Amino acid sequence: MLYREAGQFKASYAADQAIFPIAQDRVLMAILLVVAAVVVPLTATQYLYTAILIPSLILALAAIGLNILTGYCGQVSLGTGGFMAVGAYTAYNLFIRVPELNLLLVLLAAGAMAALVGVIFGIPSLRIKGFYLAVATLAAQFFLDWVFARVPWLYNYSPSGSVGVPDLYVFGFPVITPTQRYLFILAIVALMALVAKNLVRSSVGRAWMAIRDMDIAAEIIGIRPLQTKLSAFAVSSFYAGVSGALWAFLHLKSWEPAAFDINRSFSLLFMIIIGGLGSILGSFIGAAFILLVPIFLNQVPPALGIPLSTATISHLEFMIFGALIIFFLIVEPHGLARLWQIGKEKLRLWPFPH
Amino acid sequence: MTRRLLATAGAAVVLAAAAVLPDPAWAQANxxxxxxxxxxxxxxxxxxxxxxxxxxxxxxxxxxxxxxxxxxxxxxxxxxxxxxxxxxxxxxxxxxxxxxxxxxxxxxxxxxxxxxxxxxxxxxxxxxxxxxxxxxxxxxxxxxxxxxxxxxTYWSAADIAMNYISKEVGGVAKLKGKRIALVYHDSPYGKEPIPVLRKLAQDYGFRFDELPVTHPGVEQKATWLQIRQNRPDYVLLWGWGVMNSTSIKEAAAVNFPRERMVGVWWSGAEPDVRPGGDQSKGYKALALHTxxxxxxxxxxxxxxxxxxxxxxxxxxxxxxxxxxxxxxxxxxxxxxxxxxxxxxxxxxxxxxxxxxxxxxxxxxxxxxxxxxxxxxxxxxxLSCSDHEGGSRARVHQWDGQKWVILTDWIEANQKMLRPxxxxxxxxxxxxxxxxxxxxxxxx
CATH class of the missing domain: 3.40.50.2300 (Response regulator)
Incomplete structure (x- = not known):
């Protein structure tokens, strides 16, 4: 009843091609943006910002990147952590060597460098597929990890291999307090998510999906695998690079290569699988799920007043989290985003299902 | 279908809502x-x-x-x-x-x-x-x-360890031409002592090998093969967790004498030596306290x-x-x-x-x-400028049953370290x- 598009006529091509063709979706999105940009800054606590909102937004951005490559173009990658590291260290080196550079330019350059590295490591994808490609990107992950731990110039000869950045400013505005950092990240993530959404709806995105669904058929209808696959690698790595730079600069502030190790790549892959392959929304939901559920599980027993030892709580956290992943994969193999979609279908008929 | 959907959606919503629950209020207590x-x-x-x-x-x-x-x-x-x-x-x-x-x-x-x-x-x-x-x-x-x-700090620890080794070889002058390897956890923790050891190597003329071990440190075969080839006179161990006991076992496997291994104070506790059994006998480490x-x-x-x-x-x-x-x-x-x-x-x-x-x-x-x-x-x-409060440690050795203190307190050379x-x-x-x-x- 509430969610019915009856009476909404599309009178132009533009209306027909809108991202949210249904008015209710537009309203919902607008409310969501207002909540994120106005209500949250007015109400959120510091814990909410620094432990929940900021990390989930940044990881959602990386998940969008990986989703473009894996979900839309069908190229399995285990190198996202490495590409994030490329972004973080490019940004760091630019920042300390060219201090007058604007932070936005630094982020852009971080993305560009990651895209370049991504393209190089994407070349094997023209010959190998599936698991074999996953192994090739795994090599990228280890290689990049190794580079950032072993080439002293890249970490500015820091004796411990750990690097950090001071307080940041954008056009003279400080990006220091959790609220400022959150709003800055929100702006970037919202913008890049919009770009991603439009990319996957365009001819580029359709070419990626054609390659994903059957690359030989795609080639026959005139899609060039070289450009298509490499563009997916480039765009995906660009997103990973920007999110890596944000993760390092605005979340961690001091970091070492271990912040971008293989576990990061795995958890990003889990995020898009749980959230939904081939869905921008799924990237957000998946990032929130993988990041927040362990934190939440860790806090349940103390909040309920159940006296359990720290170790037991931690073990329980692992067990329940693992069980939840299996549960969600069994009841909804297409991810949490698919749940939302099914929910919308049901809502259209509600309260008179036929 | 609907029920299943509701179940999953419900689970997701509960999880999402509970994750952002506020902290319980705190009583103003003493x-x-x-x-x-x-x-x-x-x-x-x-x-x-x-x-x-x-x-x-x-x-x-x-x-x-x-x-x-x-x-x-x-x-x-x-x-x-x-x-x-x-x-x-x-x-x-x-x-x-x-x-x-x-x-x-x-x-x-x-x-x-x-x-x-x-x-x-x-x-x-x-x-x-x-x-x-x-x-x-x-x-x-x-x-x-x-x-x-x-x-x-780890710099003090590195200096104290080298001080001990120099005493054991019979003076700083005898360090010349010796070969000392650092087996370290490849993280900021393990990398911290490197600048001091490099400087000491330069000052005293010993050869210094850096051998990183990746987290978590259960795979060290390659590292210890290198030690077997290079035959360093001493091995400094900068490990933590399972890495320590693995190092001691690997040292035994390549027959490197445990008496010539010196661990930092984080590599010298009971869980590090017990898994090795008899192999750990003779292993030494710094001791911050008794x-x-x-x-x-x-x-x-x-x-x-x-x-x-x-x-x-x-x-x-x-x-x-x-x-x-x-x-x-x-x-x-x-x-x-x-x-x-x-x-x-x-x-x-x-x-x-x-x-x-x-x-x-x-x-x-x-x-x-x-x-x-x-x-x-x-x-x-401590003071405003000195947040370390001087650093002293002793060396203790595992005799198979317990740790035995070998030396008196060795003080880190602050004259060199402080600048x-x-x-x-x-x-x-x-x-x-x-x-x-x-x-x-x-x-």
Missing amino acids: EQFMPVLVYRTGPYAVNGIPFADGYSDYLNMLNERDGGINGVKLVIEECETGYATDRGVECYERLKGKGPTGAALFNPLSTGITYALMDRAPVDKIPVITMGYGRTEAADGSVVPWAFPILG TGSGATAHEDIRRFVYDRGKGKGKREEIGEVLYNRGMMNAVLATEAIRTAQERYGKKPLTGEQVRWGIENLNITEARIQDLGLVGMMRPVK MVEAAAKKYGEEKKITARDCAKTS
Whole structure:
């Protein structure tokens, strides 16, 4: 009843091609943006910002990147952590060597460098597929990890291999307090998510999906695998690079290569699988799920007043989290985003299902 | 279909909603909140557990015996980090605001988490004690006011270890032409000592090999094959968790004499040597304090904590190396709070007030006697510029059953280290855009 598009006529091509063709979706999105940009800054606590909102937004951005490559173009990658590291260290080196550079330019350059590295490591994808490609990107992950731990110039000869950045400013505005950092990240993530959404709806995105669904058929209808696959690698790595730079600069502030190790790549892959392959929304939901559920599980027993030892709580956290992943994969193999979609279908008929 | 959908959607919603539940309100009580970052799970748990037990038991003992510090009860809350930096930061954010005055101080017990907290501590005004670990730059308190690597940095540890080796080979001059390898955990923790060892290698003319071991350190075959080829005269071990015991076993496998291995004080506890059995016999490591549970404080812990069934660990583990380390850490923390209470009053203190207490910490010989820690630790005195308080350690050796102290206290050569620390702190200050305090002017 509430969610019915009856009476909404599309009178132009533009209306027909809108991202949210249904008015209710537009309203919902607008409310969501207002909540994120106005209500949250007015109400959120510091814990909410620094432990929940900021990390989930940044990881959602990386998940969008990986989703473009894996979900839309069908190229399995285990190198996202490495590409994030490329972004973080490019940004760091630019920042300390060219201090007058604007932070936005630094982020852009971080993305560009990651895209370049991504393209190089994407070349094997023209010959190998599936698991074999996953192994090739795994090599990228280890290689990049190794580079950032072993080439002293890249970490500015820091004796411990750990690097950090001071307080940041954008056009003279400080990006220091959790609220400022959150709003800055929100702006970037919202913008890049919009770009991603439009990319996957365009001819580029359709070419990626054609390659994903059957690359030989795609080639026959005139899609060039070289450009298509490499563009997916480039765009995906660009997103990973920007999110890596944000993760390092605005979340961690001091970091070492271990912040971008293989576990990061795995958890990003889990995020898009749980959230939904081939869905921008799924990237957000998946990032929130993988990041927040362990934190939440860790806090349940103390909040309920159940006296359990720290170790037991931690073990329980692992067990329940693992069980939840299996549960969600069994009841909804297409991810949490698919749940939302099914929910919308049901809502259209509600309260008179036929 | 609908039911299943509802079930999954419901589960998702509950999870999402509960994740952002606010903290319960805190009563305005006469309580000091003491957060404890621990790792009781994962590859480093073998070492994390005894340390956490020692820390909590000592605080509990004060609560049970004295009713806290001058009547201010200590409220302890643990948070599991698993030695992971991101979880450590999450724990810090979760715990920093709890209690009537917020967290008194943090002990990250991980070099990675220390690095991350050092950026946050000045903003939140909560001090960070990193006893025997952490970032060396923090020893210069004029640049890093909020972090305290009390009792020793890794640079001091490297210097003490080399000092011991030079004595064993018969003087500094004999070090020339020797070959010394560092087997280290490939993280900021393991990399910390490298600059000092490089400098010493240059000064004394020994050859220095750097052999990194990747986290978590169970795969070291290649490293020890290199040692078998190069035959270094000594191996310094900078490991943690399962890495330590693996190193000792691998040393035995390539027949490298354990007597010529010297571990840092984090690589010289019972969980490191016990898995190796007889292979560990003869292994040496630095000791920040004595082992054993004979001190009066241990007696009190047994009487007031374990006899009342409130102990965190096992009774027989009281007095092990890392248990005592945790206790020492608790002693430093509580003595700092006591010091701060003398100035700010006997009430719950804020992190800023506790920081003053740490900086003006002065544990004298007489105080050690009062605390019931005779023989366990040396007097410590910190100041605005010196956040380390001098570094001394002894060398102890595992005889198959227990640790035996071999040497007297060896002092780190501050004459060489201090300028290096100050230079590093200056660079750190520049990178982080910190203006150094003038220590002559602080009270």
